[in-house]
Every structure is written in C-alpha cells, then in structure tokens.
Amino acid sequence: MSFFDDDDDEEDDSLINNGINQRGSSSRTTRENSSLFIDRLRSTVSPHSEEIQIQIQIERERERSKASESIFDESNLSLSNFNENNFENQIQIQNYEKDEEDDDYDEEEEDLNDIKKLNKFWIKERGIPELSNWQGDLIDEIFDKLEQQQKMVNTLNSDPQTSEEEHFKLMLVQTEMERVKYLIRSYVRTRLHKIEKFSHYITVTPNTHHLLSGAELSHAKRYTDLLHTHFEHSVLDSLPEWLRKMDDTYGDGLSMISKPNRNTPVLIYCKRDCGEITLEGGERAALAKGTTHLVKYKLVDRWINLGWAEVL
C-alpha cells in the first residue's frame, strides 16, 4: 500500500470525517502488519510486502534502493497512482460543479490532501472561541507519514552511496517536514490554550468531552485539580467557609467557571448559500455564497461545523 494512495476510499465517502476514519484505520492495519522498518519501506512500494521474507543484515543494499524509490517515486506503481489521483480530482471537480444545486454534502473538501486539511483545521481552531473536534485520525495519519519520511531520510543520509541529487531531494523533504511539524505544534498549542483556559468548564460539562482527545481530557482534569488544590492551599483554606467555593454564580448570572464566549465575533467566508440569520436587533442578514462576514460565533456555528462557512 503506497502511503499517498488514499484515492480508493476517497470516492465513496460523503463526509470528510468518514474519509479520515477510513484512512486512519487502514494505516493502522499497515502498522500492525509490518512492525519492521524495512517492511514499511517496502510496503510503500509494493502491496505484497508481508509475503517477502527479509533478513536485515544482508538487505542493506536493497533497503537503500527501496527507500530511495519510495521517496523519489520512480516506480511505475506510484506513477500510475499519481495519474489516477489526477483523474480522480478531475472527477471530483466535475462533481463539485454539479453539486451547485445539490446541497447534500461537500465534495470539494475531498480532493484536499492531508496537509491542506490540517491547514483548514488549524485556521478554524485559531478563529473560533470554543474548542472544535479533535482531528485525531488526521493527526495520526500525518504522524505516520512523518515518521516514515524521517526514517527514509535517516537511511539515505547515512548511506555514502546517496547521490547529490538525492541529497537535494532529501533537503526538500526535510523542509516540508519542518513546515508540517510547525503546523501540528501550533494546532495542538492552540487547543491546549483553550483547554487550560476553560479546564473547569470542560471538566464539569460531560457533553464537551467528545471534542477532546483522551490525553487532552485527562490533562484538563488534572490541570483543574492542580489549580484548585493550589488555590485552596494558598488562599481559600484561610477564608471563611462560605467564600471558598470555586463554582459559584453571582446574582447577575455571572459564573465563576469561565466558559467560551460564544458571542465573540468570527470572520466567516460562505462557501455556499447559508440562508439568512437574525441579528440581535431583529435585523436580518443574508449569508450568500461567496460573501465574507464578521458575525457572532453563536449565530453561525452550525454553518461552520457543516463546512458551509469557512473561518478566516
């Protein structure tokens, strides 16, 4: 299974999430089947890798050439996949054009590669006041690919036979890897920032839990605990009992638990006609296709989550 070969499950998915899940699981099976690094390199070139018995010690030469092929894509297999990919994209573009009247689902999202998708999720995460879904499968997928690239780079870099041209390509590969790593870091940090800011709210609101990954959720809980223990030890314990609460609500409805302010304005670009929204003053605003608006998050969150409106 070639690692950029996601076109076969792309066609039948109606939603991106679906597609991500499928691809995530397929990469996981690959991981289980081939624990050895060589197997994995091989598996990027040939689909029957498991059948070949390998002995690491005598395979140095072939390992090198495999690694080289799989990064540099000189094999026919990858070439034909690439062409199919192009063809697929054309089909999808045509579908998208047809899709103008048929508003059921978004085909346009599907021809984006993983990196473009991550870009989108990163922009969205930065733009909106509350947490959005954790893109675990996408991140896993990208991590897998990064790991694979890293191993190939290591193999080829330590090999004296690597040609000048290959070194140059390796440099490009590494540049891209750094860009992707930066993107992942920034994405995770943005989420971490929101999680720490709203840790108490997240802990006491079970219906936000599905938005977080396991690690994020346990971090939110531990962070809240630590913070509360610290407050108690440093100040609260020496206060009278009735002042010690940390989840009180004031008379005017203001709670001590800070939660995302859904009134924050967000910038959205409407990718399709989102109808009309009613503003506070009773005025109405039309969210026509191709227009950009600065509007309260709570009024448009459905369109954002459906992918009809894009956060800028």
Added chain:
Amino acid sequence: MALPKHLQNGLTPDELTFLAEEETIDIVPLFSMTRVRLLSGIYGPFQPPSAAKVPLWLALSLKRKRKCRIVPPDWLGIDRLQNLLKEERENAEAFCSLPRRFIEISKVLLDVAPDDLIQPSLLRSLLKDLREVRQAKIRIGLQSEGVMRGSYLQVTNLTPLELTELKPFLVKAMSIMQSLEPRRDEDEEEDVV
C-alpha cells in the same frame, strides 16, 4: 502559556504568509531532477525548458538557490493591476474581488524573485496604491453611521490579511458595545421605576 498573547487574537501576517506558501505556482526549473514525493503530493519532474507546478515555499526555496525561475501568477502583471486599481477607484461602494492571498504572495515574490517579474518597481507601487485605496475605503466605511453599533459587519472581498489588521479593533469595539448594551437597558428600567 500554551499560546503567546500576540497569537491569541487570530492569525498573524506571518502565519498568513505561511499559509500562502502552500498555494501552488508555476516554475521553470534551471536544473533537471526526477519527481520528488513530499507529504503534500508529488512534484516534478523538473526538466529545464518545461514548467512545473509546485507549492510556493518550494519555489521560493529553489529560487533562493538560483535553481529556478518563478512564473508570476497572471494577476501579478502591470495591465491587470492597473485595471484592478482603476476598478477599485471607480467602485466606491464595494471592494474588488482579488486573489485571497494576493498581498502575501506578491510580497514574497517581490522580495525573493524581483528578477522574474516585469518591472518590479512599477508593480510594487501599483500594489501599494491598490492597498492604499482599499485601506482608505475601509477607514471611510468604519466612520459611517451605525457600523460600530451592531455586532455584525459584512466584509465581502476583503482578504484575510486586511481583515487581520481590522479584527482586533472590531472585536474589541464590539465587546465593549456589548458590555454597554444590557447596562443601558437596566438604567432605563430603573429610570422608569
């Protein structure tokens, strides 16, 4: 802090440039190399007289090593920009539709590859004019009655970079207006009582 304060208001111009560098652009390579497979796709082959489509960051990286010539996007030409500028000046009510990341892309191209552009200094001044005309319109727009009153603003055809400049101010203004609104209502009620 997981996210430094200056990043909390939304994307910064640097980050927008980073995003713009993911857009594809045509290059004419000055060296030959077979295909290269990256995470985002397969690029090449690079064979001198024929053009190749690559992400902007790759083009810039090759350009810095003097290994390619960048083919500027079709909107980055004197005629096109003069037309756009004229259109932008004549249309006082709305903004012209421009490529989403035109400021970022034109900036990096002018910085890194001025020798691949025709009359870069003229381009630079045209782009500057275009940007100033738009900025002036934004300023006039903000002064007009009622813009700051509500919590909604239509900003069609402004590019993300221009919106980034505006957003912190608008968000702040809107939140101040919001915090003033209910209290005013209460005052009125008290007055009535």
